[in-house]
Amino acid sequence: MAARKLSSLLSVSSSAAAASLRTFGRFSGAGRSISRFSTSVATQEAINSTLKAEEPISPPIEIDHTQLLINGQFVDSASGKTFPTFDPRTGDVIAHVAEGDTEDVNGAVDAARKAFEQGPWPRMTAYERCRIILRCADLLEKHIEDVAALETWDNGKPYEQALNIELPMVIRTFRYYAGWADKIHGLTIPADGQFHVQTLHEPYGVTGLIIPWNFPLLLYSWKVAPSLACGNTIVLKTAEQTPLSALYVSKLFHEAGLPPGVLNVVSGYGATAGAALSSHMDVDKLSFTGSTVTGKIILGLAAKSNLKPVTLELGGKSPFIVCEDADVDKAVELAHNALFFNQGQCCVAGSRTFVHERVYDEFVEKAKARALKRIVGDPFKKGVEQGPQIDDAQFNKILKYIKSGIESGATLESGGVRHGSKGYYVQPTVFSDVQDDMLIAKDEIFGPVQSISKYKNLDEVIQRANATPFGLAAGVFTQNIDTANTLTRALKAGTVWVNCYDVFDATIPFGGFKMSGQGREKGIYGLTSFLQVKAVVTPLKNPAWL
């Protein structure tokens, strides 16, 4: 693997585009009288001129793995077909990747079945399974710069974010679940009658895992690590936008000693490879992360085939509530990151910012200033906070939502247009005066668009925050413990962060209320979703006690 070190690239002096953004941010923040549209246009011109002068940084990694990984071997797809994966910075093709379809999924499921029924994996001791997962964590740590570079190239997320935040979380998740492997056990139960009753917590067998593109490896780790720790085998379907990093890390699992057939990776499209896996009669359990629309399809396919149980981690429209006693500067920074992190492509994005009327004007002014200071640019460049969106479909969808926000009467405070002239960059966009019935307040935009609304009292904001079919997460910002307690109990969401946001430790359960999902990942809850319980009842002759 030719792996030039990134440190040299990252020392490139901060971009002229970023500098002009910062300068412009200070300038425009001082004068709200500047027309909002001219704000966008002027920023746009400054950025365009600097972007033209700069070529995208060459990613310091070569692509070694583009085939499917089945039964421990990299192989072409049965059809011989490939599909392109794109660089979101330019729209250029990074690589052509083997395109898995029904036949490949069938082969992968057969390999996983054989590995489960006949292979060494479920028969080795739990401690041996633990050590393989730990060894993979060590290998990933060793190759962390390569893998972070792949993730950034394929996804567009800032390299520093991939390297310093996400991959350490992936490694931690591997180690967390490795530690569980030899601590999974059932109960003995004092049932009525002369019986010895015990429960066995058993692996399902073949698990089908389907993941999206926004956090390719982090979501890989949330599913692959607990499934392996429980002794299952796996067929993983990656997102068609980001197939590369999972192939690399799955190869590392094999280097760490994973037997062939235990972890199979099929790259390909949802409607073909994903649907084939969801409706396969020999897959025992499915775990899916993606949109609510696809979640419904997958649940239907599982029901129509062999009624396999399904864990669903779906979309969100999470409220971030700023209370009247909030320290506005801190609230602005937290709300900004809650929405703009990962280019706004987070299932938990705090995409409805509710601000109490007492601090509303100050909050809006400062939220705008913060967005104007956000550093957008090549995600391989040091200091960049925001890279491009994943692809042209998401890019166009986001611009349509921005247009709809303007047309429905929300006030555009910053951004509102593309950033630069190539790739899928969108300017950090802030709307104020957002009403609950506007599309931007109802739909999951999945982009860098903050929507700020005003509220008067707690009862009102609770009702409005809960008035959504989603229930993934919520943020509460207050210095009053009673207000915090009232809100945390009233909000219908799988996670409530108080005076913090996006805290994703491997130990903390994660999942959605309502149409944001079914089941939980991470922590012990994520483990139990890969186990089934068997009750074993044996008559006792002359027991000494019952």
Ligand SMILES: NC(=O)c1ccc[n+]([C@@H]2O[C@H](COP(=O)([O-])OP(=O)(O)OC[C@H]3O[C@@H](n4cnc5c(N)ncnc54)[C@H](O)[C@@H]3O)[C@@H](O)[C@H]2O)c1
């Ligand atoms: N709740 C969570 O933990 C969580 C985390 C990250 C992302 N998400 C959600 O994911 C969505 C964004 O990701 P996306 O656009 O990739 O979602 P998506 O639903 O379009 O795709 C997700 C995965 O499902 C596959 N897929 C698509 N159609 C399929 C079908 N008919 N049968 C089987 N598989 C199919 C895709 O190929 C991909 O691998 C957002 O809604 C976001 O909120 C949720």
